Amino acid sequence: MYRGGMMNWRKGRGSFPSWLLILVLLVLREIKAAYHKHEIKHIAVSTSQTLLDLIVVCLVDDIHWASYHKSSQQFVMKAAWMSEALGKNIIEDIQQSAVKNEEYYQLAIHSLIRNDSQPERNHTLQILLDCDLDGEIQLSSHIKYGLDGEDMLQLDGLEGQWIVLNPIAHSFRFKLEEPFWSEVRKNYIKRYCIEIMQKILWNSSITKNRPPEVYVSRQDFPNGTITLSCTATGFYPQSILLHWEKGTDGAIWGKESSSGTLPNSDDTFYLRISLEIQPGDPGTGYACVVEHSQLESPTLYFVPENSSKGNLWTVALSIVLAAILTISCFVIFTKWKKRKSESSKSHGQIWIRTTANDPVWEDGNAE
Known part of the structure; x- marks a missing residue:
């Protein structure tokens, strides 16, 4: 009966629902089919007996979206829409988990420094956890432990084996491989790394991919040198490639510098590269080549000649x-x-x- 109703509805509407459905699926595919990364950074300061400080910082695609501080025992969101996207129950769960896990950091430090001749001195534990998504497909996850600036242990993937990077971490490895802690780790990655990232991506403008706005300029100096600048801004996702070309051979002679890819206040990104040309080069024929997922193909932006x-x-x-x-x-x-x-x-x-x-x-x- 339901199928017959659908058939009659289609006959009355013609082909409109078909292409509309295709359009919606293409839009959803475009939104989902992008690489995203969620990083959770833990920094704990403790003696063998007392946890002195704890900071947890969460980033999606290098954008800082939330943090936790031991002093306030509050999980602070960077924007109101994020609270709405996650929901009250999940936020309370995250905060309770953070408070409950404070004891774990102190135990981890105690285990790593059990043979330390000065157990009462302060130590800094660093735990970096990240997970990757390609659309709805989980690519990988990684966990790395560090103590006082030195790498201790590393794990790649949910079912991987712990790799000891420092001999003092051998005993702690056995603790992490116990069934209980293995299950805790898997649940943590699934719930707090993967699922939270998906909710943020689906409910925010962070998923709206944007092409870069590109500006090219030239500056001539009295000593004969010329500096060319290429600025790309307002683009998302973060991955982008800028480089200089000249003529057809593409040979470039000069000193290059880059600002590095930096975040803008609207969750988009910014990148600037400069090229210093030596005296004797007229600076003609140069172009900045920009490659980004939102551009159909690599795009050339030519430098204005002698404008400066x-x-x-x-x-x-x-x-x-x-x-x-x-x-x-x-x-x-x-x-x-x-x-x-x-x-x-x-x-x-x-x-x-x-x-x-x-x-x-x-x-x-x-x-």
């Missing part, structure tokens, strides 16, 4: 004109001041003739 050079001449001419105007004003002011001084002097004295051939000055104010 014209600006340099304009600045230089402005400086010369300003100098001429300043000097002219100074000369005019000096002459005016001299004339004023002579005029004041002539008004304060009287010219008299005592004899026909003997002129003298006499103070006109004298009584």
Whole structure:
């Protein structure tokens, strides 16, 4: 009966539902079919007996979305929409888990420093956990333990084997391989790493892929060097490739520098690369090549030729004109001041003739 209803509905609507369904599926596929990474970083400071401090930082695609601090025992979200995306029950569960696990960090440090000659000194435990998604497919997960800046243990995948990176961690490895702790680890990765990342991605603008906005500029310097800059901003996802090309051979001679890919305030990313060209190179024919998942193909952005050079001449001419105007004003002011001084002097004295051939000055104010 349900099938017959669907058939009648399709006949009445024509082909519209078919292409609409295809369009929706394509949009969903575009949103999902992207690589994403969730990192959870734990930093604990403790003696063998007391946990002094604990900070947990969570990042999705290098965007900081939440953190936990032992001092407040609060799981703090970076944006209100994230709380709505996860829901009240999950947030309370995360916070209770963080408070409950405080004891675990102190036990881990105690196990790692059991042979330490100074057990009462402070130690810093670092745990890095990450998981990767390609659409709805979990690619991998990794856990690494570090103590006081040195790597201790590493695990790749849910079913992998712990790799000891420091001999003092052998006994702790056996503890981690116990069935109870193995099950705790798997549940933690599934619930707090994978499922939370999926909820954030599905309910936020972070999944809206954006192509980069690209700006190319050129600056000429008096010593003959030229600096070319290529800036890409406002793009998502994070993965992008920028490089310089010249003509058809693609040979580039110069000093390159990069800002590195940095996050913007709107969860998009920013990258700038610069190329310093040596004197003698006119700087013509250069292009910035940009490759990003939201661009159909690698796109060339050519550098404007001599644009900065014209600006340099304009600045230089402005400086010369300003100098001429300043000097002219100074000369005019000096002459005016001299004339004023002579005029004041002539008004304060009287010219008299005592004899026909003997002129003298006499103070006109004298009584």
